[in-house]
Amino acid sequence: xxxxxxxxxxxxxxxxxxxxxxxxxxxxxxxxxxxxxxxxxxxxxxxxxxxxxxxxxxxxxxxxxxxxxxxxxxxxxxxxxxxxxxxxxxxxxxxxxxxxxxxxxxxxxxxxxxxxxxxxxxxxxxxxxxxxxxxxxxxxxxxxxxxxxxxxxxxxxxxxxxxxxxxxxxxxxx
Numbered sequence: 223x224x225x226x227x228x229x230x231x232x233x234x235x236x237x238x239x240x241x242x243x244x245x246x247x248x249x250x251x252x253x254x255x256x257x258x259x260x261x262x263x264x265x266x267x268x269x270x271x272x273x274x275x276x277x278x279x280x281x282x283x284x285x286x287x288x289x290x291x292x293x294x295x296x297x298x299x300x301x302x303x304x305x306x307x308x309x310x311x312x313x314x315x316x317x318x319x320x321x322x323x324x325x326x327x328x329x330x331x332x333x334x335x336x337x338x339x340x341x342x343x344x345x346x347x348x349x350x351x352x353x354x355x356x357x358x359x360x361x362x363x364x365x366x367x368x369x370x371x372x373x374x375x376x377x378x379x380x381x382x383x384x385x386x387x388x389x390x391x392x393x394x395x396x
Contacts, residue, residue: 224257224290225318228311233285235306236261243304255297257290262327354393
């Protein structure tokens with residue numbers, strides 16, 4: 223029975239290794255032992271900055287390859303003896319992925335799983351202590367929470383006057 227296995231490889235060599243493995247499988251006549259060979263990657267989203275002009279694929283797991291195969295000695299030896307392959311995950315005997323892990327990875331490749339942005343645990347009106355920056359040690363009250371940019375507007379008493387201070391989530395402790 224064919225199962226999915228993870229192979230650790232040299233990062234950046236994914237496409238070359240897939241072509242090499244397919245060639246070696248045909249040469250050895252072991253097509254019946256192998257199924258798909260996947261490079262877990264997704265289409266990159268446009269973002270701000272210099273990388274925005276470089277559309278293409280983004281590796282989900284750089285340095286890893288997914289291989290569907292029967293775990294017979296011939297198949298394992300063929301994969302392990304390939305240049306650019308470091309090892310199978312699982313040690314001496316490769317450990318197959320569970321069906322739920324495979325389903326999750328395949329749905330990510332198809333774009334069915336969307337990773338949601340983390341919601342902050344900051345609440346407007348709550349008291350917070352500033353941990354970093356020029357106002358470290360001050361205590362303030364959260365006036366505004368910007369989850370998208372991970373920023374807070376905190377009202378701090380400076381010389382007896384409430385002053386708004388813009389801070390990152392990492393600059394405060396709750």
